[in-house]
Amino acid sequence: MKAEIIAVGTELLLGQITNTNARYLSQQLSYMGIDVYYQTVVGDNLNRLKQAIELASSRADVILFSGGIGPTQDDLTKDALAEVLGRSIYIDPASMEKVASFFEGRDITMTENNRRQALVIENSHVLANSTGLAVGIAIEDKEKYYIVLPGPPKELQPMFENEAKPWLLEHVLTDEHPIYSKMLKFAGIGESALEDALIDLISAQSDPTIAPYAKEAEVTIRLTTKAATEKEAMTKLKNMEAQIRDRLPNHMYADQNISIEEQILLMMTGMKLTLTAAESCTGGLLMQNLTLIPGSGNVFMGGVVCYSNEMKEKMLNVPHELLEGENAPGAVSPEVAEVLADEARKTLDTDFAVSITGVAGPGSSERKPVGLVYVGLAERNQPTQVFELNIRGNRESIRVRAAKSILYRLWLRLSELQKESVK
Amino acid sequence: MKAEIIAVGTELLLGQITNTNARYLSQQLSYMGIDVYYQTVVGDNLNRLKQAIELASSRADVILFSGGIGPTQDDLTKDALAEVLGRSIYIDPASMEKVASFFEGRDITMTENNRRQALVIENSHVLANSTGLAVGIAIEDKEKYYIVLPGPPKELQPMFENEAKPWLLEHVLTDEHPIYSKMLKFAGIGESALEDALIDLISAQSDPTIAPYAKEAEVTIRLTTKAATEKEAMTKLKNMEAQIRDRLPNHMYADQNISIEEQILLMMTGMKLTLTAAESCTGGLLMQNLTLIPGSGNVFMGGVVCYSNEMKEKMLNVPHELLEGENAPGAVSPEVAEVLADEARKTLDTDFAVSITGVAGPGSSERKPVGLVYVGLAERNQPTQVFELNIRGNRESIRVRAAKSILYRLWLRLSELQKESVK
Numbered sequence: 001m002k003a004e005i006i007a008v009g010t011e012l013l014l015g016q017i018t019n020t021n022a023r024y025l026s027q028q029l030s031y032m033g034i035d036v037y038y039q040t041v042v043g044d045n046l047n048r049l050k051q052a053i054e055l056a057s058s059r060a061d062v063i064l065f066s067g068g069i070g071p072t073q074d075d076l077t078k079d080a081l082a083e084v085l086g087r088s089i090y091i092d093p094a095s096m097e098k099v100a101s102f103f104e105g106r107d108i109t110m111t112e113n114n115r116r117q118a119l120v121i122e123n124s125h126v127l128a129n130s131t132g133l134a135v136g137i138a139i140e141d142k143e144k145y146y147i148v149l150p151g152p153p154k155e156l157q158p159m160f161e162n163e164a165k166p167w168l169l170e171h172v173l174t175d176e177h178p179i180y181s182k183m184l185k186f187a188g189i190g191e192s193a194l195e196d197a198l199i200d201l202i203s204a205q206s207d208p209t210i211a212p213y214a215k216e217a218e219v220t221i222r223l224t225t226k227a228a229t230e231k232e233a234m235t236k237l238k239n240m241e242a243q244i245r246d247r248l249p250n251h252m253y254a255d256q257n258i259s260i261e262e263q264i265l266l267m268m269t270g271m272k273l274t275l276t277a278a279e280s281c282t283g284g285l286l287m288q289n290l291t292l293i294p295g296s297g298n299v300f301m302g303g304v305v306c307y308s309n310e311m312k313e314k315m316l317n318v319p320h321e322l323l324e325g326e327n328a329p330g331a332v333s334p335e336v337a338e339v340l341a342d343e344a345r346k347t348l349d350t351d352f353a354v355s356i357t358g359v360a361g362p363g364s365s366e367r368k369p370v371g372l373v374y375v376g377l378a379e380r381n382q383p384t385q386v387f388e389l390n391i392r393g394n395r396e397s398i399r400v401r402a403a404k405s406i407l408y409r410l411w412l413r414l415s416e417l418q419k420e421s422v423k
Numbered sequence: 424m425k426a427e428i429i430a431v432g433t434e435l436l437l438g439q440i441t442n443t444n445a446r447y448l449s450q451q452l453s454y455m456g457i458d459v460y461y462q463t464v465v466g467d468n469l470n471r472l473k474q475a476i477e478l479a480s481s482r483a484d485v486i487l488f489s490g491g492i493g494p495t496q497d498d499l500t501k502d503a504l505a506e507v508l509g510r511s512i513y514i515d516p517a518s519m520e521k522v523a524s525f526f527e528g529r530d531i532t533m534t535e536n537n538r539r540q541a542l543v544i545e546n547s548h549v550l551a552n553s554t555g556l557a558v559g560i561a562i563e564d565k566e567k568y569y570i571v572l573p574g575p576p577k578e579l580q581p582m583f584e585n586e587a588k589p590w591l592l593e594h595v596l597t598d599e600h601p602i603y604s605k606m607l608k609f610a611g612i613g614e615s616a617l618e619d620a621l622i623d624l625i626s627a628q629s630d631p632t633i634a635p636y637a638k639e640a641e642v643t644i645r646l647t648t649k650a651a652t653e654k655e656a657m658t659k660l661k662n663m664e665a666q667i668r669d670r671l672p673n674h675m676y677a678d679q680n681i682s683i684e685e686q687i688l689l690m691m692t693g694m695k696l697t698l699t700a701a702e703s704c705t706g707g708l709l710m711q712n713l714t715l716i717p718g719s720g721n722v723f724m725g726g727v728v729c730y731s732n733e734m735k736e737k738m739l740n741v742p743h744e745l746l747e748g749e750n751a752p753g754a755v756s757p758e759v760a761e762v763l764a765d766e767a768r769k770t771l772d773t774d775f776a777v778s779i780t781g782v783a784g785p786g787s788s789e790r791k792p793v794g795l796v797y798v799g800l801a802e803r804n805q806p807t808q809v810f811e812l813n814i815r816g817n818r819e820s821i822r823v824r825a826a827k828s829i830l831y832r833l834w835l836r837l838s839e840l841q842k843e844s845v846k
Contacts, residue, residue, distance in 0.1 A: 011636045013459040015450025016645065019442055022464070027438025036436040037471065041445065041462035048460060055478075071615045106813060111619045131817050154639075154820060213439065277728075283714025284707030287728045291706025294785050294818060302734035304727055305700075305710045311725035311771060315738070348734060362717050395717060 001172065003029050003036045004060035006052055008068035008077050009151060010043040021066040021149075021156055028160060032168065033179045033226070034062060044068060049080040057084070057144055062172060064164075067151030069134040071113040077148055078119045078137065085141050087122040091115055095126060095135045102133060127163035131155050138167045145172050180233035181208075181224040183257035184244060188408040191219050197247050201240075208240050216397055217404035220257070253411050260407050261289050267414045268299040271421075274350040275410075277303035278316055278340040279403075280331065280357040281373065286403040301348050306340065316343040330366040332357055334374050334386040341376030341384050353378040354406045358389070360398045371398055375406035377413065385409070424595065426452050426459045427483035429475055431491035431500050432574060433466040444489040444572075444579055451583060455591065456602035456649055457485060467491060472503040480507070480567055485595060487587075490574030492557040494536040500571055501542050501560070508564050510545040514538055518549060518558045525556060550586035554578050561590045568595050603656035604631075604647040606680040607664060609671065610640070611831040617642050620670050624663075631663050639820060640827035643680070676834050683830050684712050690837045691722040694844075697773040698833075700726035701739055701763040702826075703754065703780040704796065709826040724771050729763065739766040753789040755780050757797050757809040764799030764807050775836075776801040777829045783818045794821055798829035800836065808832070 005025050011017050022039045029036050037060060042052040049068070056063045068077030082089040095118035103110035117134040120126055127136030127147075132155035139146045147164045149156045186194055191214035195202065198221075202210050208225040223240050227233035245252050254263045268275060277287050277300075284305045290296050304315045309331055312318040318339045322328055329335045337355050345353035358373025359365045373389040389405055391398045428448050434440050445462040452459050460483060465475040472491070479486045491500030505512040518541035526533035540557040543549055550559030550570075555578035562569045570587045572579045609617055614637035618625060625633050631648040646663050650656035668675050677686045691698060700710050700723075707728045713719050727738050732754055735741040741762050745751055752758045760778050768776035781796025782788045796812040812828055814821045 010634065012446075013449055013462065014453045014634070014645070015446045015448070015459075016636060016643075018446045019462070023435075023438045023441045025438070026436055030437045036438075037466065038475075039436065039442070039462075039464035043460065052461075072618055102815060106815075111615050113615060113618070131820065154817065158817075279707075280725075282711070283719075284702075284710035284726075284728065287707035287730075288705070288711045291704075291728070291730060292819060292822070296706075297730055300730055302703075302728045302730035302738075303707075304738070305707065305714070305725045307710075307714060307720055307723060307725035314771065315725075315727070348737065396715060399715070 001034045001062060002060045003034045003062040003064065004038045004040065004056040005036060005064045005066070006056055007039070007041045007066045007151075008044065008049060009041075010045075010074070012041045012067075013043045020153055021151070024153065024157060025064050025066065025149075025160065028165070029062075029064075031179060031181060031224070032165070032173060034168075034173070044074040044076055046076050046080055046083075049076055050084050053081060053084045061143070062145045062168070063147070065146070065148045066156055067149075069117070069119075069136070069148060069150050071111075071116050071134070073113070075116060075134075078121060081139075081146060081148065082121045085121070085139070085146075087124075087141075089119055089121050091118045092120040092126060092135065095120065099133050125167060127159050127167070129155055130158050130162065136163065138164060138171075140171055179224060179226050180230065180237065181222055182237045182241065182255065184221040184223065184241060184252055185254040185256075185258065185260070185263075186219040186221070186248065186251045187217075187253050187260045187404065187411065189219060189248065189251045190214070194219050194221075194248065194251070198244060201243060208236055210240070210244075217401045218260070250412065253408075259289070259293075260404065260411055262293055264407060264411055264414065265290070265293055265296055265299050267411075267418065268352075269295070271414070271417065273299065273352060273414075274348075275300050276344045276348045276350045276353045278344040278353065278355040279303065279305050280307060280312070280340070280355075281360040282356045282399045282403050283307055285399050286354065286356065286407070289403065301350055303344060303353075312336070312340065316340055316347070318343070330368070332359055332366055332368050332372060332374065334388065337374035337376035337386045338378075338384050341378035341386075345378040345380070351380050352410065354410060356402050356406060358391075358398070358402055360395045360402075362395060373398070373402045373405075375402060375409070377406060377409050379413065424457045424485060425483045426457045426485040426487065427461045427463065427479040428452075428459060428487045428489070429479060430462070430464045430489045430574075431467065431472060432464075433468075433497070435464045435490075436466045443576055444574070447576065447580060448487050448489065448572075448583065451588070452485075452487075453647075454602060454604075455588070455596060457591075457596070467497040467499055469499050469503055469506075472499055473507050476504060476507045484566070485568045485591070486570070488569070488571045489579055490572075492540070492542075492559070492571060492573055494534075494539050494557075496536070498539060498557075501544060504562075504569060504571065505544045508544070508562070508569075510564075512542055512544050514541050515543040515549060515558065518543065522556050548590060550582050550590070552578055553581050553585065559586065561587060561594075563594060602647060602649050603653065603660065604645055605660045605664065605678065607644040607646065607667060607675055608677040608679075608681065608683070608686075609642040609644070609674045610676050610683045610827065610834065612642060612671065612674045613637070614642050617644075617671070617674070621667060624666060631659055633663070633667075640824045641683070673835060673838075676831075676838075682712075682716075683827065683834055685716055687830060687834055687837065688713070688716055688719055688722050690834075690841065691775075692718070694837070694840065696722065696775060696837075697771075698723050699767045699771045699773045699776045701767040701776065701778040702726065702728050703730060703735070703763070703778075704783040705779045705822045705826050706730060708822050709777065709779065709830070712826065724773055726767060726771075726776075735759070735763065739763055739770070741766070753791070755782055755789055755791050755795060755797065757811065760797035760799035760809045761801075761807050764801035764809075768801040768803070774803050775833065777833060779825050779829060781812070781814075781821070781825055783821045783825075785818060796821070796825045796828075798825060798832065800829060800832050802836065
């Protein structure tokens with residue numbers, strides 16, 4: 001089964017945006033055991049788009065499109081595909097109703113061009129858009145399979161996962177051995193150190209395969225196997241997982257694809273513990289990542305972005321003499337990290353508090369180097385811990401790593417508490 | 424002059440990495456006035472690579488390759504191109520010397536496969552690699568131009584800038600006019616409404632061209648023109664910009680590619696104004712976006728993530744009877760948005776404060792619908808304004824739009840103040 005991904009949009013050819021959809025779709029297809037042979041990008045031009053479709057139909061079995069299904073006259077993907085397949089195109093009444101009710105509900109006048117978002121092709125299956133207006137379509141035509149998806153990743157990804165993938169499984173992958181996989185997540189360790197610890201397992205890998213990959217301050221391992229039954233697959237995956245966990249017990253924080261924030265919220269919800277935060281150089285990043293997760297309010301009460309020294313004093317009672325003066329340790333110091341965590345925890349009377357203060361750059365501050373960060377962890381009836389970090393990277397990555405680092409410390413402590421409670 | 428970019432590498436087709444090189448090269452070529460018609464990604468497979476080259480040669484004048492020139496047997500770009508052009512391939516002695524001296528200088532034994540990095544094609548121009556070992560090549564063949572570049576962006580980018588671009592300017596762009604462009608940024612308006620307001624300009628567009636595109640809660644227009652001199656280009660671009668600004672004076676917030684956060688910080692820094700924030704459902708998102716910008720500390724003092732009701736009461740003096748009780752308006756109400764903005768501003772004695780409280784979903788809260796958000800804008804010596812939003816989308820996009828929406832209101836008010844001070 002060969003696939004081709006066609007991303008449509010002149011903005012891609014002008015280099016205005018990166019083709020992240022091609023990566024996402026390639027990854028998803030690869031997990032499903034479908035080999036992607038080509039990725040193509042073509043502009044908003046009917047003739048070239050039709051040529052790209054004809055070429056793809058000649059060399060692939062499954063063709064996925066991203067983009068070109070919005071409201072404007074530039075959005076031509078469905079028109080081009082209909083012409084190549086020799087099928088008619090029309091406004092789908094059910095989809096049109098949704099578009100219209102979107103505008104009615106908002107008291108906004110719908111401009112005429114928005115009708116184009118409800119276009120479908122004759123004899124196609126409509127893929128609903130749960131996060132936007134333009135509907136996708138799936139078509140089988142002469143043993144070729146076409147999937148049309150929207151361009152914005154936040155619309156494309158749920159539509160692929162909830163609509164296109166089930167359709168592909170039903171229509172395309174009917175008699176293949178299914179692929180099973182499992183994600184393991186790691187924190188507090190870099191990709192190369194992790195690879196080093198598992199090098200013999202990775203080298204000897206055949207079944208399950210072991211694929212590590214790293215994102216900012218987070219490493220994931222994907223274990224993959226093919227098997228006739230789910231039970232057989234799970235036995236193989238569980239066995240490999242146990243070997244890996246044995247090697248890295250203080251780093252493997254989850255056996256599913258969740259962030260460390262999600263894992264912490266799960267653990268704290270279970271243990272009925274509460275959390276607050278005081279962020280200086282990260283400016284709200286840690287809290288924004290925590291609160292992005294539905295249900296975080298059961299654990300996380302809120303916190304303070306104490307960006308200025310004034311804020312540190314007024315909101316979190318940091319003594320002025322710690323912050324300013326000739327012999328003051330300054331805002332970026334273990335002393336201030338400790339007070340921030342302590343005071344945040346006391347103010348809201350939570351079980352835990354985390355604090356972050358540091359130099360995110362680009363310039364240095366208090367004559368301290370870029371990347372120097374202190375993170376604090378306060379716990380009810382326990383001494384507050386402070387850790388010094390020296391992070392290399394730009395402003396964004398220093399902030400991300402600082403936040404992930406104190407979350408890793410919090411996870412370690414929660415794991416200890418869980419083990420103690422089991423004893 | 425038409426161009427095609429061919430990225431080579433099975434890791435791209437597996438979705439292991441994102442094709443950022445295609446974006447970089449597209450952008451560079453677009454700045455040079457070379458139109459990219461296609462981007463193609465093909466795996467490390469000699470036959471498919473040769474087919475991709477033949478196809479590109481049939482439809483483009485300039486063909487750029489990224490990747491597939493490293494030391495391993497998988498690296499086949501040069502071999503494939505040599506076969507298609509019917510030219511021989513050999514180890515370039517000067518390049519080989521550099522590869523060998525790299526290993527000698529490090530006391531590492533050079534494995535034989537590293538010699539492949541010094542491969543060049545008969546009658547080609549060698550593109551030196553200042554940050555890596557594999558050399559690139561430039562070839563003219565039957566009025567087609569081929570540029571072979573390495574895969575790692577940190578090698579590709581300097582090689583393009585310092586080696587390939589001068590070669591293209593000398594061999595390909597001998598008598599073309601350079602291209603000039605300008606970005607305009609808009610807030611508080613969607614892509615289709617913006618297009619509607621400019622439809623006649625867009626339809627009639629020829630020079631400059633007008634290309635709108637949308638990201639989450641933000642629309643950008645790129646104006647592009649070709650001209651003999653920079654002065655001529657600027658006159659054309661400025662003239663079109665003025666027409667567009669006249670149509671949308673309350674939405675065009677910048678004539679350069681910056682976020683509304685950056686624009687607000689620029690204006691407030693200039694006007695010596697300070698800002699704080701109280702975020703409930705956005706959980707720190709607005710503050711994290713503001714503080715990501717270096718120098719934000721001159722304007723933004725910090726603020727509060729008042730996620731729980733307790734936090735709203737303790738940190739920002741929201742009266743209990745507003746939050747809870749049978750007839751209380753509740754946390755998601757205009758009343759609470761107003762108190763949050765007022766109290767945040769008073770506590771830190773800033774010139775402005777913004778507040779956000781709403782239902783980000785997925786579940787409803789206080790029996791209020793997902794997407795209902797109240798945002799507040801408090802200003803020293805002015806009545807506090809509150810706006811009701813009804814946002815459609817998932818949790819993430821409701822949060823992003825809520826934050827952008829109050830920033831838009833703040834920008835509008837700052838624009839007014841600027842106009843008043845000019846009078």
